[in-house]
Every structure is written in C-alpha cells, then in structure tokens.
Amino acid sequence: DTAVSQTPKYLVTQMGNDKSIKCEQNLGHDTMYWYKQDSKKFLKIMFSYNNKELIINETVPNRFSPKSPDKAHLNLHINSLELGDSAVYFCASSQVRGGQETQYFGPGTRLLVL
Amino acid sequence: SQQGEEDPQALSIQEGENATMNCSYKTSINNLQWYRQNSGRGLVHLILIRSNEREKHSGRLRVTLDTSKKSSSLLITASRAADTASYFCATDPDSSYKLIFGSGTRLLVRP
Numbered sequence: 001d002t003a004v005s006q007t008p009k010y011l012v013t014q015m016g017n018d019k020s021i022k023c024e025q026n027l028g029h030d031t032m033y034w035y036k037q038d039s040k041k042f043l044k045i046m047f048s049y050n051n052k053e054l055i056i057n058e059t060v061p062n063r064f065s066p067k068s069p070d071k072a073h074l075n076l077h078i079n080s081l082e083l084g085d086s087a088v089y090f091c092a093s094s095q096v097r098g099g100q101e102t103q104y105f106g107p108g109t110r111l112l113v114l
Numbered sequence: 115s116q117q118g119e120e121d122p123q124a125l126s127i128q129e130g131e132n133a134t135m136n137c138s139y140k141t142s143i144n145n146l147q148w149y150r151q152n153s154g155r156g157l158v159h160l161i162l163i164r165s166n167e168r169e170k171h172s173g174r175l176r177v178t179l180d181t182s183k184k185s186s187s188l189l190i191t192a193s194r195a196a197d198t199a200s201y202f203c204a205t206d207p208d209s210s211y212k213l214i215f216g217s218g219t220r221l222l223v224r225p
Contacts, residue, residue, distance in 0.1 A: 004156075033212075035215075040217070041151075041200060041217070041218050041220075042215075042217055042218075043157075043202065043215040043218075044215070045212050045213065045214070048211065048212060055211055056211060056212050058212075090156055090157070092156075092157075100144055100145055100206060101162075102147070102159040102162060103157075103159065103213060104159070105149075105156035105157040105158070106156050107155060107156045108154075108155070108156050
C-alpha cells in the first residue's frame with residue numbers, strides 16, 4: 001500500500017479556475033506538509049500541519065488554502081489559478097513536526113495552468 | 115534565500131565510478147538529510163546525519179558533515195545506472211520546524 005498518496009497525478013486547467021489536490025498518508029504520522037517544486041527543481045515548503053493545526057505558512061498567496069480534516073489528510077485548494085502556479089506539488093508526512101525526522105513524500109501532482 | 119546549495123549542479127560518470135556531491139548551508143542546524151528524486155517521482159529519504167556526527171554510512175552511501183564549514187558531502191561508491199537521479203540535501207535550521215532543501219545535483223550514471 002502506498003504510504004503517502006496524492007490525487008490527481010496530473011492537473012491541466014485554465015487560468016482563473018479553482019482546483020483542489022488531495023493527500024492522504026497511512027503511516028500514522030502527526031505532521032503533514034505541502035511543497036512546491038518549480039521547473040528548476042527547486043523545492044520549497046508551503047504549509048505544515050501538526051495534528052490538524054497549521055504550524056507553518058510560508059508567505060504563500062492566500063489563494064492557496066490548505067485544509068486538514070483529520071491528521072491523515074491534508075488537502076490543498078487553489079483559487080483563481082495563475083500561470084505561475086504551474087509546478088509539481090508534493091505532499092509529505094513525518095512522525096513528528098519539524099526537520100528532525102525523515103519525511104515521506106507522495107508521488108507529486110503536476111499542475112499545468114494554461 | 116536557499117539554505118542549501120548543492121555542487122555540482124550536474125554530474126555524469128561511468129557505471130562503477132564513485133560520485134561525490136557537496137552541499138553548503140548558511141545557518142546552524144540540528145541535522146542534515148539527503149534525499150533522492152527519480153525523474154517524475156517523489157523524494158525518497160537516503161540518510162540523516164545529526165549535527166554532532168561527522169560521518170555516517172549506509173550501504174554504498176557515505177555522508178560527511180563539517181559544521182565548522184557548514185558543508186556536507188554525499189559519496190556514492192561503485193555507482194550503478196539505477197543511481198541516476200537528482201540528489202538533494204535538506205537542513206532544519208535551529209529554532210525552525212521545517213526542512214529547507216537545496217537546489218539538487220543531477221547525477222547521470224552511464225552504463
């Protein structure tokens with residue numbers, strides 16, 4: 001069974017649309033993350049949730065809204081999509097919050113905004 | 115700005131050779147991790163070295179950490195074509211609850 005799964009794997013949409021990406025982890029971890037990887041492969045953290053509580057919000061435009069219905073799920077909703085939002089979005093989880101433990105990554109969602 | 119910078123950006127070697135990648139960072143850290151990313155896939159954790167450790171081994175991987183120079187290196191010995199991937203270092207700066215990733219080294223191992 002996949003430890004961290006994301007849906008959809010690919011997302012192609014028009015500028016201005018609203019879309020959501022879902023993430024689920026079956027590892028029993030307390031902390032989940034969203035990362036954005038740009039075309040140059042640079043990976044940057046966007047959000048982190050610990051036990052459904054937001055603990056990191058890295059100056060991400062408020063068009064991006066994460067939601068954690070329970071500690072196994074962290075979804076990302078994006079309003080009014082822009083061309084610059086095109087990237088690969090990775091969900092990850094770790095047993096405890098912070099960078100002191102291994103993070104487990106999902107396979108990524110490739111978002112293309114036209 | 116980025117915490118970690120990998121060097122070189124790209125590396126091409128013959129199968130069987132060793133590959134060395136370097137990572138430099140800016141602030142004090144609790145630990146440093148290395149991850150691998152195969153093309154079109156998510157990142158996979160390779161090894162974690164804590165700030166009070168100087169060297170760590172895992173199979174064909176050897177990681178060193180020099181906190182005085184704020185640098186780390188990843189050595190892959192006896193490389194295989196399957197080692198072709200991008201390799202990222204990641205650090206957790208003190209008083210931070212996040213990992214900051216470097217820009218990555220793209221490794222190509224030619225059969």
